[in-house]
Amino acid sequence: MLNTVYRLTAPRHFEVEFNEIDLFGEQVVVRPTHLSICNADQRYYQGKRAPEVLAKKLPMALIHEGIGEVVYDPKGEFQPGDAVVMVPNTPTESDDIVSENYLRSSKFRGSGFDGFMQDNVALDRDRIVRLPENIDKTVAAFTEIISVSVHALSRFDSIAHQRRESVGIWGDGNLGFITALLFKAMFPDTKLYVFGVNQDKLDDFSFVDETYLVREIPDDLSIDHAIECVGGDGSQKAIQQIIDFINPEGTISILGVSEYPIPVETRMILEKGLRMFGSSRSGRKDFVKTVELFEKNPEIVDYLSNIVGAVVEVNTIKDMTKAFELDIQKAFGKTIMVWKK
Known part of the structure; x- marks a missing residue:
């Protein structure tokens, strides 16, 4: 399956690149629907990381906060259209003492390998968590920071x-x-x-x-x-x-x-x-606990809706740039990209 990836190649400059998604493996294919811009994304976008860091990291698709809809699950555990939150931390090993988000071998999307600014994302099935029905998706978009x-x-x-x-x-x-x-x-x-x-x-x-x-x-x-x-x-x-x-x-x-x-x-x-x-980042168990909090305490989602700032519909690279530039100007709140790609 040919997939389109929107990578930051230089500060304030996105370019389209392509990769292949294997539909014959065990990964679940998710189409992003709502993406949230984080301060870490902005440091890359504005070129505020050290030059040697940028040279090492770029080109790279940004965004580690996002939700999407399942497109394809080879095992059928998820159905097409299921709303899920995507877990950016990607461990390559397990440890009885050290949590997955602190293992030095773990990879993190939008910081070392491609984040969620793609048409589709192939994820290990333990890297997605099903969302409650009728949840405010502009809030769910920043489940990661929660x-x-x-x-x-x-x-x-x-x-x-x-x-x-x-x-x-x-x-x-x-x-x-x-x-x-x-x-x-x-x-x-x-x-x-x-x-x-x-x-x-x-x-x-x-x-x-x-x-x-x-x-x-x-x-x-x-x-x-x-x-x-x-x-x-x-x-x-x-x-x-x-x-x-x-x-x-x-x-x-x-x-x-x-x-x-x-x-x-x-x-x-x-x-x-x-x-x-x-404390830094989070792992799957933290996402599961967060979704449980959403379900048991719906007032949390209501309060969190107060920090939804700009909501930008994204269809083109120009729209992506617009969203990041608006986010720079914000005084408070989260900028959400409604990902129409």
Whole structure:
């Protein structure tokens, strides 16, 4: 089966290329329908990765957040038209200790090999998860980033001590919103505080117990544990504030991605006996748990619809460029491509 792939060959430049999909193997063929643009995609699109990284990675089809419809399943376990979420992490081995998303041998779509900007995608059957009927597909399009928060919170549950009277989340962007929403669903009895830099964004966190601008945190406030969802240049200040306000032996979960090393005050980490751990990406079990949360807590999907930003119908390469350029201009929310290719 001849397939069309839309690869980024240079910053801000997509080109059409072709490959073959084997219909006689065991993989399931999925036609993408809704794709979500991530900050990582933008770093490639804008050429914000190091030149040696771009030279190694490109040409490459972008996008690791997306859903689609089954076109063909040689085993008949999925029927044509079934709506599924596509899992971008692609392990090549298993390990009894290390999760699939941390194995150095695992591949990740849109970061080392082709992502979902294709007419059709051939996936191992454990790389797709069936979606609930009638789900908002513009929300389902970014199930991947939601599953990252689910993964991080599952790790938090296993690592953080059981005194959980109050937890703080630093970050008022998409990741902070998603993580806060899921935290309240998974830990409803814990007081949740969100710290950010934009009052308009904080106003959207109506489901948490309290919000604070980072420059107006009460001196007497304290938290048992913290989750950092800032990333970038703001990571240093966020982590420093967390260290200042967290109680002794608290746990700090790091989710924000920074391109460059940041200094951390190790003295107070030692004095307070703090734990710090990082979480990145997700695996199949996190996607399954995320879909279960969608089914059991439909209000989560309703809240998440608030961060759907631009929705762009894509029929041509010009439309792809339009979607990425619109995404650069956004202040908040997820840009969704309705993939009509």
